[in-house]
Amino acid sequence: MVKFVVRDLNIRFKSVPALKGVSLEVKAHEILSAIGPSNSGKTTFLRTLNQLNALNPHLTMTGSVLFEGQDILKIDVELLRRKVGMVFALPLPLPLSIFENVAYGIRMQEIKDKKKLTDSVEEALKEAHIWDEVKDRLSESAFKLSGGQQQRLCIARTLAVKPDVILFDEPCSGLDPISTARVEETMLKLKEKYTIVLVTNNVKQAARVGDRTAFFLGGELIELDNTHKIFTTPSDKRTNDYIIGKFG
Amino acid sequence: MKRNPHLTQKIAFFLLLMATLLIVVPVGLIVVIIIQKGLPAINWQFLTDIPRQGMRAGGIFPAIVGTAYLVGGAIVFALPIGVLAAIYLSEYSKENVLSRIIKLAIINLSGVPSVVYGLFGLALFVVFFKFGASILSGALTLGIMILPIIITSSREALESVPDSFREVSLSLGASKWQTIRNIVLPNAIPGILTGTILGLGRAAGETAPILFTVAAFYLPQLPESIFDQAMALPYHLYVISTQVPNVDEKIRYGTALVLLLLVLFMNLVAIIIRSKLRKNKKW
Numbered sequence: 001m002v003k004f005v006v007r008d009l010n011i012r013f014k015s016v017p018a019l020k021g022v023s024l025e026v027k028a029h030e031i032l033s034a035i036g037p038s039n040s041g042k043t044t045f046l047r048t049l050n051q052l053n054a055l056n057p058h059l060t061m062t063g064s065v066l067f068e069g070q071d072i073l074k075i076d077v078e079l080l081r082r083k084v085g086m087v088f089a090l091p092l093p094l095p096l097s098i099f100e101n102v103a104y105g106i107r108m109q110e111i112k113d114k115k116k117l118t119d120s121v122e123e124a125l126k127e128a129h130i131w132d133e134v135k136d137r138l139s140e141s142a143f144k145l146s147g148g149q150q151q152r153l154c155i156a157r158t159l160a161v162k163p164d165v166i167l168f169d170e171p172c173s174g175l176d177p178i179s180t181a182r183v184e185e186t187m188l189k190l191k192e193k194y195t196i197v198l199v200t201n202n203v204k205q206a207a208r209v210g211d212r213t214a215f216f217l218g219g220e221l222i223e224l225d226n227t228h229k230i231f232t233t234p235s236d237k238r239t240n241d242y243i244i245g246k247f248g
Numbered sequence: 249m250k251r252n253p254h255l256t257q258k259i260a261f262f263l264l265l266m267a268t269l270l271i272v273v274p275v276g277l278i279v280v281i282i283i284q285k286g287l288p289a290i291n292w293q294f295l296t297d298i299p300r301q302g303m304r305a306g307g308i309f310p311a312i313v314g315t316a317y318l319v320g321g322a323i324v325f326a327l328p329i330g331v332l333a334a335i336y337l338s339e340y341s342k343e344n345v346l347s348r349i350i351k352l353a354i355i356n357l358s359g360v361p362s363v364v365y366g367l368f369g370l371a372l373f374v375v376f377f378k379f380g381a382s383i384l385s386g387a388l389t390l391g392i393m394i395l396p397i398i399i400t401s402s403r404e405a406l407e408s409v410p411d412s413f414r415e416v417s418l419s420l421g422a423s424k425w426q427t428i429r430n431i432v433l434p435n436a437i438p439g440i441l442t443g444t445i446l447g448l449g450r451a452a453g454e455t456a457p458i459l460f461t462v463a464a465f466y467l468p469q470l471p472e473s474i475f476d477q478a479m480a481l482p483y484h485l486y487v488i489s490t491q492v493p494n495v496d497e498k499i500r501y502g503t504a505l506v507l508l509l510l511v512l513f514m515n516l517v518a519i520i521i522r523s524k525l526r527k528n529k530k531w
Contacts, residue, residue, distance in 0.1 A: 052415060057342065082421035092412050095435060104430075105420035154416075161420055 001028035003165055003195045004049060009063035011044055011053065018044045018059070020219045026165070031191055033198040033210030033227070037247065040216040042199045046167050049197065050084040051077050068164075082109075085163035089170040091150030093142035093157075098134050101142045101153060105161035120160055128156035129186050148179025155186060166190065168198040172205065184209050203243050207231050215239045282504050289502025298468040303488050304495050306468075308503055313470055314383070314478030315452055315510060318462065321387025321474070322394060322451045327444060329391075330398030334440075337399070338406040339428055351403075358396035363456035365393040370460040384474040386462025393457050394447030401446065405439020406432060441522040445515050452511045455482040465491075481507040 004026035011019040019041045026032050026049075034042040047053045048065060051072060065072045072080055082105070093101050102121045111117065121138075125131040130152040134145070142153055151171060158166055168187070172180040187196060187209055200206050206213050207227060214224040215236070223236045234240045241247060297307030337354075341347040369389025379385040409432050417427040455463075463483040471478040485503045488495045 050419060052419060055415070055418070078421045078423055081419055086419040088412070088416065088419075090412075092416050094413060094416060094431060104417070105422070108417075108420060108422040108426050108430075157420065 003028050003068065005066040007064045009048065009065060011048065012060050014058050017219055022221045024214060024221060024224055026195060026197055028195050029191060030211040031187065031196040031198055031209050032212050032214065033200055033206035034214045034216055035200060035203055035206045036216035041219040042216040043169055046169055046197060046199045049167055050081050050086055082161050083163055084165045084167060085158035085161055086167040086169065087154050087158055087171050090174050091147055091154055093150050093153060096142060097139050098142050098153060099138040102157050102160045105157065124156040124160035127159050128152045129182065130156060148175050148182060151175060151179065151183055152186060163194065165195045165197065168196065170199055170201055173201060215242065282501055282508060285498060286501030286505030289498040290505065294502060299466065303466060303492050308484060308506060310467060310470055311479040311481045311484040312506060312510065314480040317383050317471065317478060318387050318390055318458065318480055319448060319452045319514065321383060322390035323444065323448060325388055325391035326395045326398050326447065330395050331402050331440060334399050334402035334406055335428060338403045354396045354399050358400060362393060362454045365389055366457040366460050369457060374461055380475065381462055381477050382475045383462055383471055383478050386458045389457045389461045390451040390454065393454065394451050397447045397450065398443045401443025402440045405436040408439060409435045438522045438526050441518050445518045448514050448518065449511050452514065453482055455486055458483055
């Protein structure tokens with residue numbers, strides 16, 4: 001099963017190219033990690049998948065992205081974003097209570113059933129491995145949680161909408177190693193139910209959790225292969241140079 | 249010569265302190281003088297009676313009521329329209345030459361002399377819409393005068409809500425309007441209220457815009473409908489200070505004090521609401 005088919009994707013910021021002719025596929029129930037130095041286009045690629053790039057009027061896109069066989073430009077954008085959730089680089093709780101943060105996406109679908117709402121919130125928090133830590137303080141501000149807890153709350157918030165795919169945009173860049181380990185652990189469990197695309201600056205993280213790894217450089221997709229292959233015998237010299245730390 | 253950084257710092261602090269005092273002292277003096285000269289006039293009769301003996305005695309109740317109606321009417325008219333316009337400008341309009349000109353024009357409008365708004369109100373509301381000289385015309389004129397203040401400050405408040413909140417909300421499948429309604433607007437309300445406070449003070453204190461549109465020279469009764477003329481504090485103050493001979497000084501200062509207190513009171517209400525909302529703000 002293939003979730004995304006990306007064909008010859010080009011994105012320009014004003015006149016500067018950000019992505020050049022990227023073609024790839026995202027398979028169901030895999031963790032596809034994208035690595036590369038900053039400005040390599042990996043985040044731009046990620047934000048194409050849920051059409052967040054469309055918010056920026058300076059970005060123009062050519063090429064095609066199919067989600068479950070359908071052109072993403074032809075899918076209702078709210079529906080697409082419900083199916084393709086996103087976890088951002090920094091833990092970004094909304095200025096609401098813990099409960100309301102997780103309930104937010106459900107409420108936006110005009111679901112008013114109280115029982116259904118509380119059940120979905122509990123289920124999402126459990127799935128993100130944070131339920132035990134917050135179950136007694138659901139009405140407190142989400143900002144009272146620690147950074148790592150906030151990030152798992154953000155994962156729960158994304159799960160509550162019941163997406164098919166979750167996009168992680170450098171989800172551990174602001175976290176300490178222990179919180180990072182917990183988020184990674186969560187990701188590996190989520191793989192069973194969801195498809196995950198992970199953008200990371202942390203090469204080791206890609207090696208730890210990714211099934212396949214894509215290497216981006218200067219807006220181009222240099223190489224995409226099984227993670228093991230990329231980290232042992234990459235076919236492109238630039239990939240090798242990047243993962244052994246010659247540049248970055 | 250080698251400069252001594254500590255000395256430079258001391259001189260800079262001194263100059264900044266002087267500049268602050270230059271502002272604070274005159275304002276403080278004005279307040280002190282008004283209180284000192286006006287306080288003896290303040291009593292129950294002064295606040296609740298109609299003016300008597302050609303405004304040389306009695307109270308200023310109709311002017312207090314008139315100003316309250318005018319300011320209230322101006323806010324009721326300008327706040328919703330101003331906030332909606334600000335939402336359009338900051339959230340929906342595309343960034344191009346036209347929208348930039350519109351934003352600049354709105355900022356400039358807040359600098360237009362108030363007498364110009366008075367003439368505009370006279371032409372549009374009093375004459376063209378045939379509202380006559382009335383509370384309705386006056387409140388609308390004041391409302392138009394404070395619209396640019398409310399729009400500009402609301403826009404700044406909306407734009408200061410971090411974009412990341414918008415992205416999070418949209419990424420969860422919320423529509424643009426849901427995002428504005430649930431995330432952007434609640435977090436912008438304190439800033440919007442600041443603009444409202446500024447507008448309120450200006451609407452309460454201006455004489456020129458109400459001169460042609462509503463203000464009665466002497467009307468010793470309360471208005472019965474929004475199509476009545478009314479007295480208003482700033483204009484009443486002007487009248488008893490320059491147009492009516494032999495008005496006791498303490499009545500003039502008393503009127504000024506009441507105007508000051510009224511504005512202060514209205515600001516206080518808005519400030520209390522704002523600080524309550526800020527406490528709820530969770531970031």
